[in-house]
Amino acid sequence: MDGRQLWYVVANGTEYTLYSMGYKDPASHGANESMLKGGAGGSTPSFSTTAGNYTKWTVSKVESNYRLLNAVSGTSYSALTASSANNNISIVNAANANNYANWRFEKIETSTFNNYWGGSYVINGRRVQKGEKVHIRIDLTTSGPESVYWDNVLTYNDFTVALQWNGLSENIQIHMNNSTIPSGVTPFVVEIIGERYTNDGKHFGITLGKGSDGEVLPPNENDNPRNLHSGGQDWYGVQITLYLNSLKPLSTAKKRSIILHELGHALKLAHTTENSATLEVVNDPRGGYSDFNRVCSIMNYEEDDGNDLYCYSPTWHDMINLRNKWG
């Protein structure tokens, strides 16, 4: 089992869009989630990053357990079919559909394979429970030796991407530090600081929790060197350090994706490659789905040798993780 066989299905009325939870073709589609696209008039199905009629499907019941998928197109409805001889899939006229065009859907309990850390936030001396609303305030250090604005590597607008984490879980509400927190609410504070001179060209940031005295918690000693984020513990706050010299040569989009990635850690999301052997991560007992680093996620760990699996915004995978962690 790997990410290419997992789908997130979104209903648009009586039509459905099937999102591949894994990469099918990063070379042509870049860092985006891929939708399954039907072809008009018998063409081969493909993956697309652009929603349109060809990426929508109607699902009709054939037998009790089986469904027929018809691609919605401007001219005809074509049924998705498998081949009896190999694993190829193709489109046939729905009138000619046979058993190989009947599909069985298996609902996957996503909480069994997601990658998020244990521990919780502690606000006013109390652990936040799953299902409670949390207001998170982003505090930027903007002066002194730890300023995030050193050498104009980053601007305020780069940090407002943080708001992309809103709307994915009803319990997570991000506020920039100049916005108003509802009265009577104590926010959980995520502090972001800059580190000027660390520059190995490979590491761009680190997210560490804070303990009850506000001290930054050290990374887990047993941790794999990749995963130095003190995950699994209770956090009274978070400190994100951005390595500005490493970020400097990157594109604006890439810099922003790294801020989003570190904020994902601040929300206790782990790398898609992490498993319970390296951290307190809930992982797939069904076969290492998340070990492939193929899922489209802002939480992919970028290898030194390329970024073709990297995503630039929170994805369906990230939304499911966030909801499984925080409700």
Ligand SMILES: [Zn+2]
């Ligand atoms: Zn990371």
